Each structure stands twice: as structure tokens, then as C-alpha cells.
Amino acid sequence: MFNNLSEKLDQALHTLKGHGKINEVNVAETLKEVRRALLDADVNFKIAKQFTNTVKDKAMGQDVLTTLNPGQLMVKIVKDELTELMGGDTVGINLGGSPTVILMSGLQGSGKTTFSGKLANFLKTKKTKQVLLVGCDVYRPAAINQLQVVGEQIGVEVYAEEGNQNPVEISQNAIKHAKANGKNVVIIDTAGRLAVDEEMMTEISNIHKAVNPNETLFVVDSMTGQDAVNTAKAFNDVLNFDGVVLTKLDGDTRGGAALSIKSVVNKPIKFIGTGEKMDAIDVFHPDRMADRILGMGDVVSLVERAQEQYDEAEARKLQKKIAKNQFGFDDFLNQIQQIKKMGSMKDLVGMIPGAGKALKGMDIDDDAFKGIEAIIHSMTPSERSTPSSINASRKKRIAKGSGTSVQEVNQLMKQFDQMSKMMKMMQGGGGKRMMQMMKGMR
Template sequence: MAFDGLASKLQGVFKKLRGKGKLSEQDIKLAMREVKLALLESDVNYKVVKNFVNNVSEKSLGKEVLESLTPAQQVIKIVNEELQAIMGNEQSKLNFNHNGTTVIMLVGLQGAGKTTIAAKLALHCRKSGKSPLLVACDIYRPAAIKQLEVLGNQINIPVFSLGDKVSPVEIVKGALNEANKNSNNLIIIDTAGRLHIDDELMNELKDIKEISNPNEILMVIDSMIGQESVNIAQTFDENLDVTGFVLTKLDGDTRGGVALSIKEVIGKNIKFVGTGEKVGDLEVFHPDRMASRILGMGDVLSLIEKAQEAIDKDEAEKLSERMLANEFNFEDFKSAMQQMKKIGSFSKILEMIPGFGNSMKELKNINLEDSEKELGKIDAIINSMTLSERRNPKLLIGSASRKNRIARGSGTTIQQVNKLIKDFENMSKLMKQFKGFGKGKFGKKGFFPKLPF
């Protein structure tokens, strides 16, 4: 994940500061030197790093920090605030036309991920009540139109295309008429890119801009490119006056410097980040939350939002009721696992929990890949059970033939099947202690059943 290296180094710096108690000017200077090196190694623009370190140093050397009872915490607070500032401080929202059709134009170099982002953005906006129309204007890249049509079909969002023999300007004209006819109040234009910037590309984009009069011109940037992407963004902004940025591949092995540089250098905000390959892997960019993640403070708000969006509330309540009524079975367990998977992988969830940054994962020797594999094995075991076995787990107790069949069908061992059944039995025993909660002795104020561990 982006910022892993930076997060680890910054957290190491602050750990040293916390261990000192009172801080001297020399302590601050040494810490800021390490911060500077960490930012430069993360490919943050040099001028941005210089201004950032100067601002943090000036504020950290103030009397109220050095004489504070918790000076290290004060320094961390200042770093957090400055990180937010260089990324824009507040979330930058999309500029919707509330009295008509909103047009969003996506621009960028070839390979940045514009086509995928077009579909992700359409899905995101539909959740907010918009009726999107995707427009295929990349007539040069082989299969670009087909890719957008496939993505649109996956999420049930219409795609307007006139093939690759019609000019992008004519395609946009047709899309505007199509949207008006079908009451689509959001048009997302997937424009063509190039391997490098040229006059032909810019002139085509300018023509599309003139005919579509977009509310937003979002530049899609590949985070893997690093600082060169900031220079490219400057050229696009000078020619098109972009309104914001979308960073892709921020979930990959990237240093993340572009996220900390682009607002300061260009003066335009990051609006979204792509965090995975799935169509739903698009996050609104919150500078304060990103700063919190970088400093290992987690991002609980984003985790709650993901859970609220992904988990079916009625289904969750039913599972809870069945659990407390001691009626929970393997069918319910499978349903609960599916609900959790919608939130994301273990690694993505842990990134949002305070204290579980990159350094904490190393400290606790948490093998996230093994954890994901274990969940896959559990899923396979449950799928290999018959419907009656899933609904009545007692059928499996003492039945070697059933367990052997399940192990063979799931590609696991009899020991793994036994462990799942045993764990399920223990969970069921635990649930029995909650069965009377709210009545009888469990209803006494302040009473809580003793847990068997």
C-alpha cells in the first residue's frame, strides 16, 4: 500500500521523540532531518518538502511545544496538521449541476486507468442518486470502447458509443442528445490518452471541452509514475484548467509522493483515489483521514462508512438475533463472512484501525496473507457441506464419514474440518451465555456474563 514506507519511517521518528520526554531544539532538528529524508525518499516534490519541514520546525520550536508536558505529542499534532494542509485540508467535492445535466470529463495519459475510473465514478455517483451515462471517446486504443462497454454491463450503467470511425466531438454531441432523451443527469466522458503529451491530443481535448462544457475536468494520474506525473499534470492544467485529480494504483507498491505534492504544486485538489481493481474500489479523498493513516492513527470514519455501505443492515440484525437466540448455524456463518468480505481485505481494514499501521503489523508478526487464506479454507469447507449439515451442525458431531467427505470436497484436511466444527461449538456455547441478556439475572444493571477464556 502507498505510504507504507513513509508511515513506518515517520512512526519511527515519533517513537524516538516520545522516548525522550522533554525535547530540546537539537532533538527537533534531528527529527526534522529524518522527516525530510523520509519525504524525499517517498518521492515528494523537493519544494514541498522544504516548505513542509520549515513550517513544522518553526511551530515545533515554539515555547508552548518545548515546555509542554507532552512535547512529542505536540510535534505529532503539528505534523498531522501540516500533512493535511499540503493535501488540501478538506475534502473537495464534485461540482454537480443540480438544475440540469452534469458533465465530467476524464483526461490523462494512456495507461493511467481512465476507462476503469469512468466506471468506478459512475457507480459511486449512482449511489448518490445520479443517473449516469458513460461515453466512449477513446477511438484510438484497441478495445478501449469494448472495455468500457464490459464495465458498464457489469454495473448496469449505459454506455454511449458510435464506434472508432467517428470523431470524439461527434460522439460527445450524440451523447448529449442521448442523455437528454433518456433523462441521464450525469455524463462521464472517457477521453483518449497518449503515451506522451502532444498537440494533437491537447487540441482534441480542447474541442471536447468546448462542445461539452464540463462541470468537472478530472485528470487521472498513475501514482506509480511518481514526480513525473506532477510535471505532466501541470501541462494538462495549463491547457485545460483541470478541476481536480484522481489517483490510481494507490493500493500498489508506490511511494505516494504525488499525493503529497500535487495540491501544493498545481493548486488543485485530489478528489478520488483508486484503491483496487474492483469496480467498487474508489474512495473519496479526505486529506485529514489520509494524514491520519500516514501517521499510524488509523481511519475509523472511513471504516465505518465502508461498513455502512457494504453491510446489509436487515441481514446483520437477523444474524444478530439468531446468534443471541442460539440458532446460529453454518448458513448464518457463511452469510456473515460474505458481509465482512464486502468491506474489504484484512489489510485494508487493519490500515484503518488506530495502531495497526505498517510498523504495528511487523511488530505483531501478523501474516495477513495467511489470514485471508484461512478464510478461504473456511468458505470452502462450509460450501462442501450439504444444506442440512449447514443448517444443523449437530449432524457433523461424531460423524467421521461426513467430515471425510467435506474434507475431500473442500481440498482441506480432516483436522481443519474438525477445528472449524470445534470453534463453532465453542462460539455456540459462548452465545448461550448471552441468551438471557436483558432479562432475569442478566438484566441486572452492570452485570455481564463471564466469558470462558
């Protein structure tokens, strides 16, 4: 996410290293590179210039604080301004109304239908809402089929009227159906076009007037950069929407849309799509995104994701197994599954401060655990529960069955053994002793 921009901003801010005070010359050098980085990320020229001018005004004349060097001070100023540029505060979704009506808008191919499903899943699982998805793309039968597949996948009802070519009528009937069937959120997926046209705008405007939604969201493909911002302006002029959704942020995103859209339409980014799975949706936090762009990670989001997967009963069982020295490969496999549920590996690594830079150039993907899982699945149940029983001949069989080498099996066994010892040490007062040892090593 924003890897190229992060790298260039990091290089730009290194210009100030070694200077005792921020002055006009070194600020100008740094900000020239910052502006270049923003333009490369497809940020509008006026916005990039205004951004660097604001940073310059705040940086000039400031003595370096006793605990900071000039580079750190500049990073803080840039971070604060990036946060403001992307909206400043986190803005949630309006769930007022009975039922709450959410209208989705955007161009064809922006990921609108998929995101409608993600939002339905988010509201169902995180907000315990009874959701109804509504198919109002009457021009593409595949769009309604896609919505029905998504609805089935997440266990949410989809309302559609085969043969009815009137999206206004369908959306009004859907709201009646929702009221009659105890649904408290209605998400209306509208038709998109390949480009903004008068017919499309008239249609969505008519739906908007007819259903008077509590929330109108504009869905945009973040990979389209500056074009996304222009499209957002055209939609906002007609709909006066409430918020923006940026999809496909897991791709090779330049970042221009995320950094420019708030300044152009003065509407908050409310959600981001970070992958293909139905749970790959995050509330947008401008401050956390600014941290990630500057390579500071996003520990808060990482902890939140970990807490969502945390099962207290399972954790207690695991603790007992570790205490009795019964931690086996099935337990290890279970821990891997918990990590995988937290999201894509690339995304998780980006949340760890400094990890992106440390692992630069390495191919981090969701298949990172594939080899480990294959090795464990090639073990017998008794081998998984009693790793000490795995001798040389068994290692050969496991390697052959998993399509790996004996060396890779040995490596996994060694890592597993080290992890088991560490987990055992963390039991009781071991954690305290370990911290004292680490302090002594400084």
C-alpha cells in the same frame, strides 16, 4: 497503502521518545528523518523541505501539553501538516448542470477508462443518478470495447459512434442523447497518450471548449510518483481542471503523488481508486489519509463501509437465531460475504488503528477467507445448520472435500464455537456484564 512511508515516519517520530521537552536538537534529528522518509516516497525536494520547516516552526518553543508527551505532540503537528499538504478539506464533485457533464483526462494507462466506470457506478448507486458513459477514444477500438464491458457490468448505458473519428462531435451528440433519454450525468472518457504531446492537448482542449464541462477530472496513476505531478501540471496549464483522481492506491504506492500534487497544481484530490472492482472508489479525505499514513487507522471510513453493507432486516433475523441458539455455518458464511463486500482485506486492516503495525510482515490478501469458505462449502446443509452434529468421521470427510486438514477443520469449529458463545453473551444484558469484566481485568 503508503506502508513504507508509514513505517519510516513512525521510526522518525520515535526519536523524540523519552524527551521531556521539544528542543532544537531533538526536533532537528526527527525532522531530518521525516524529510528523508518523504524524499524516499518520491515527494518533491522543495515540498519536503518546506513541510519540515513548517513543522519545525510550529514545534519549536511549545511546552509539552499535560496530556501529551513530545512524541505525541510532534505526531499531531505532523498529522495536521500532512492534512494541509494533501488539501486540508474534503472537496466533493460538482453535480450542477442539466445534465452534469464530467470530462475525464489523463495519460494512457492511468486507469482512466476503468475509473470512468467506477465513477458512473458510484454516482448511480450512492447519488441515484442516471448516468451515460461516452467513449471518445477514437484511436483505440479496445478502449471503447473496454468501456462497453464496464458499462454492461454496472448496468450503465455507453454512447459510442463506430466509424466517427471526431471526438468533439461524438461528445456533443452524446449530450443531446442524454437530454433526450433522461440522463442527468454524462461522463466523457477521452483518449490518452503514452506521453504528453501537442496533438493530445489540442484535442482534449477542443472537447473541453465544445462541451463546457461542469467538472474536469485529471486521472493519474499514483504509482508513477513525481512524474505524475509533472504530468498534472502540463494538463492543468491547458485544461485548468477541477480536481485530481489518484488510481492504483492499493498497489505498492510510494505516496509522492498524493503528497505533492496539491502543492504543485493547487487543485484538490477528489477521488481515489483502491482496487480493481467497480466499487473500489473512495472520496478523498485528507485528514483520514493523514491518519492512515501515520498508522492511526481510519475508523470513520471503516464504519461508513460497514453501514453501507448493513441490512437491518437480516440483522434482526440473525439476532433471533442467536437468541434461540440457532446460529449456524450458513450464517457465519453470510457474515464473511458482508465483510468481503466492504473492500480488500489489506485496505480494511489499514483502517484499524495499530493493526498495520501489529500485522507487519503478514501476507494479508483477499484470499484470507478462502480456506474457511472451502471447509463450510464441504459441509452438508444439515451440518451447516447443526454444527454439533459434526463428529470425527464427518470432520475427516469435510477436510478431504475442502483440501484442508482435520486440524484446520477443528480449529474452525473451535473459533466458531467461541464466536457463538460471545454473540450469545452479547444478547440482553450480557454485553454490559462483559464490559464490566473487561474493566475489572485492567
